[in-house]
Amino acid sequence: MLANILQNLINALQWGSFYALIALGYTLVYGVLTLINFAHGDVFMVGAYIAFFVATFLLTTIGLPGWAALALTIPLTMILTSVVGVTLERVAYRPLRRKGANRLYVVITALMCGLILEHANLAILGASRKAFPPLIQETVYNVGGVVFTNLKLGVIFTAILTFLFLHWVVTKTRVGMAMRAISYDKFAVPLMGIPLDHIIVVTFVLGSGFAGLAGLLFAMSYPVLEPYMGALIGWKAFIAAVVGGIGDIRGAFLGGFLLGAVEILVVAVFPSSYRDLFAFSVLLIILVFKPTGLFGIAKTTKI
Amino acid sequence: MLRRYSVHILLILAGGVLTYLAYEELVSLYILSVLMFMGVNVILSASLNLVNGYMGEFSCGHAGFMCVGAYVSSVLGVFLFAKDKVFGAPLLDPSLALYAFPFIILAGGVAAAVAGLLVAIPSYKTRGDYLAIITIAANYIIISIIQNLGIIGGSRGFMGMKSVISSMEDVVDLPWMPIWVFIFTVFTVWVLRRYVSSTFGKGVSAICQDEVAAEIMSVNTNKIKTISFMVSSGLAGVGGGLFAYVIGYVNPGSFNILKSTEVLVMVYLGGMGSLSGSVLSAVLFTVLLEALRPLQIIKWIVIPLLLVILMQFRPEGIMGNKELGDVFPWLKKFYKFK
Numbered sequence: 001m002l003a004n005i006l007q008n009l010i011n012a013l014q015w016g017s018f019y020a021l022i023a024l025g026y027t028l029v030y031g032v033l034t035l036i037n038f039a040h041g042d043v044f045m046v047g048a049y050i051a052f053f054v055a056t057f058l059l060t061t062i063g064l065p066g067w068a069a070l071a072l073t074i075p076l077t078m079i080l081t082s083v084v085g086v087t088l089e090r091v092a093y094r095p096l097r098r099k100g101a102n103r104l105y106v107v108i109t110a111l112m113c114g115l116i117l118e119h120a121n122l123a124i125l126g127a128s129r130k131a132f133p134p135l136i137q138e139t140v141y142n143v144g145g146v147v148f149t150n151l152k153l154g155v156i157f158t159a160i161l162t163f164l165f166l167h168w169v170v171t172k173t174r175v176g177m178a179m180r181a182i183s184y185d186k187f188a189v190p191l192m193g194i195p196l197d198h199i200i201v202v203t204f205v206l207g208s209g210f211a212g213l214a215g216l217l218f219a220m221s222y223p224v225l226e227p228y229m230g231a232l233i234g235w236k237a238f239i240a241a242v243v244g245g246i247g248d249i250r251g252a253f254l255g256g257f258l259l260g261a262v263e264i265l266v267v268a269v270f271p272s273s274y275r276d277l278f279a280f281s282v283l284l285i286i287l288v289f290k291p292t293g294l295f296g297i298a299k300t301t302k303i
Numbered sequence: 304m305l306r307r308y309s310v311h312i313l314l315i316l317a318g319g320v321l322t323y324l325a326y327e328e329l330v331s332l333y334i335l336s337v338l339m340f341m342g343v344n345v346i347l348s349a350s351l352n353l354v355n356g357y358m359g360e361f362s363c364g365h366a367g368f369m370c371v372g373a374y375v376s377s378v379l380g381v382f383l384f385a386k387d388k389v390f391g392a393p394l395l396d397p398s399l400a401l402y403a404f405p406f407i408i409l410a411g412g413v414a415a416a417v418a419g420l421l422v423a424i425p426s427y428k429t430r431g432d433y434l435a436i437i438t439i440a441a442n443y444i445i446i447s448i449i450q451n452l453g454i455i456g457g458s459r460g461f462m463g464m465k466s467v468i469s470s471m472e473d474v475v476d477l478p479w480m481p482i483w484v485f486i487f488t489v490f491t492v493w494v495l496r497r498y499v500s501s502t503f504g505k506g507v508s509a510i511c512q513d514e515v516a517a518e519i520m521s522v523n524t525n526k527i528k529t530i531s532f533m534v535s536s537g538l539a540g541v542g543g544g545l546f547a548y549v550i551g552y553v554n555p556g557s558f559n560i561l562k563s564t565e566v567l568v569m570v571y572l573g574g575m576g577s578l579s580g581s582v583l584s585a586v587l588f589t590v591l592l593e594a595l596r597p598l599q600i601i602k603w604i605v606i607p608l609l610l611v612i613l614m615q616f617r618p619e620g621i622m623g624n625k626e627l628g629d630v631f632p633w634l635k636k637f638y639k640f641k
Binding site: 030036092095096099101102104105107108109111112113115116118119120122123231235238239242243246273274276277280281283284287288291292293296 | 355361421424425428429430432433435436437439440441443444446447448450451458560561564567568571575600601603604606607608610611614615618619
């Protein structure tokens with residue numbers, strides 16, 4: 001019984017880690033720009049594909065051993081994915097922001113960018129699924145009936161480290177202070193001599209970089225890649241970010257784990273086709289009772 | 304005199320020509336089905352425009368309500384008027400199907416309006432992006448419930464609507480589906496036009512401008528929100544019901560978030576708060592989808608790219624928040640549409 005609970009808990013933590021990593025990217029961009037970056041789930045997908053190409057290149061063409069390939073794949077994937085994210089920002093979002101277009105039009109542009117990424121991938125690489133090469137030897141541990149692998153532990157620890165790092169960036173560094181300032185007042189901040197576009201680019205680098213990391217970890221855990229893998233997980237991660245209170249790093253992290261836990265627990269008790277039904281009903285109820293999410297601050301509206 | 308009735312005459316003429324063309328089979332079945340999808344898309348985008356355009360909320364779960372309408376009206380139709388493996392022999396005489404069909408579609412609309420309460424009640428307290436999440440969640444919940452209802456086919460889908468249509472055609476030999484789609488499209492646009500120009504419509508745009516100020520000015524915001532959400536989702540249900548009968552087969556997978564995205568695109572392409580923009584963009588979008596069909600998968604790169612470019616150069620959509628009569632004032636001489 002206890003082993004069963006612990007087993008589900010570990011599964012939930014691992015599954016929630018992916019949601020948390022993606023939700024962090026949503027919440028960073030939202031906190032700074034109040035923009036729902038709907039292309040983020042697809043940036044995650046692109047990250048997984050970049051990781052696939054980098055890892056295959058390092059393993060087969062250069063012939064590095066697995067651990068060295070992994071050590072190189074992580075930074076390369078993060079850098080290349082953040083290039084994709086920043087390109088989206090430069091090409092699609094910034095011109096609209098300069099024009100002062102309604103926020104919702106930027107959201108629609110983001111949705112369209114996501115569709116372009118998905119289908120460009122489908123058109124270029126074809127519909128065949130890609131198998132991710134194994135980078136590290138998976139070891140299975142069995143402690144008192146609880147089964148876990150070193151990969152699962154790695155995923156959970158990476159998510160926690162990422163959270164701590166981003167929390168440190170936002171609360172302790174100068175860039176983070178500028179981010180918080182922008183989310184507080186977008187018009188006064190440039191007058192104080194803070195380079196607005198610079199900070200926004202940094203935000204996109206951080207968000208997309210960690211989406212790339214999530215893509216790499218996801219591809220290592222579930223080694224089948226397909227172009228639509230980012231869409232559903234992206235929407236769900238966005239929901240996790242909102243339930244946590246969008247714009248708050250702690251909220252995104254907690255919301256991701258909460259969603260992962262609910263999904264795993266539902267599957268443990270009910271048939272798996274009930275997963276979405278229960279997960280979304282729980283989230284709906286949370287939002288009805290806490291309309292601004294778990295960590296969200298209710299803003300008083302002035303007239 | 305002519306100015307007063309010009310729209311009526313034009314609509315009757317258009318409907319008559321459409322019926323004639325379909326009856327004499329002068330247009331191919333393909334073009335006819337594209338025209339019918341056009342009508343369904345007009346219903347969907349116009350009804351979503353009430354919430355996303357006029358009320359200024361961001362609802363991205365419109366396909367969920369469409370799904371409710373589609374399932375309720377198709378199950379009801381098959382249950383009453385067709386022989387089916389699950390429900391057995393028809394309950395009523397199939398020759399009555401012709402008279403009952405509009406009520407079946409409207410019943411789907413009413414059911415979808417009730418499902419709209421799922422979004423309307425949380426919207427009393429929740430706004431903006433949090434409400435957007437509730438609508439996405441509602442979409443997922445509705446699809447998930449239907450996937451788990453084994454009796455109506457679950458995720459395999461539900462069919463049998465074609466026999467209802469053929470029993471209608473047995474009674475009076477006319478192409479009924481194009482006629483009903485045309486009538487309901489006109490009905491939807493008329494209802495929405497009446498709604499937004501009524502006192503309620505003024506309340507809706509007051510909520511869009513400033514909810515707190517509207518409430519202080521004695522606008523009953525909760526009541527207006529409830530009614531607007533229910534009208535919008537109910538009309539989406541009507542659209543869904545027609546969609547189900549046009550295709551003759553429904554499955555929950557075709558009402559997922561991508562379908563909602565498609566409707567959202569039509570609304571923003573046409574312009575927030577412009578009914579004629581919604582109608583125009585739904586027509587354009589359907590034509591574009593069909594015209595680019597030979598490109599296959601490239602189609603889904605070209606269409607979003609076109610939209611991104613459109614957003615860069617004309618971010619307010621085709622019509623902005625103006626109606627056709629405001630953009631071309633000389634047109635007002637010829638028609639009056641209330």
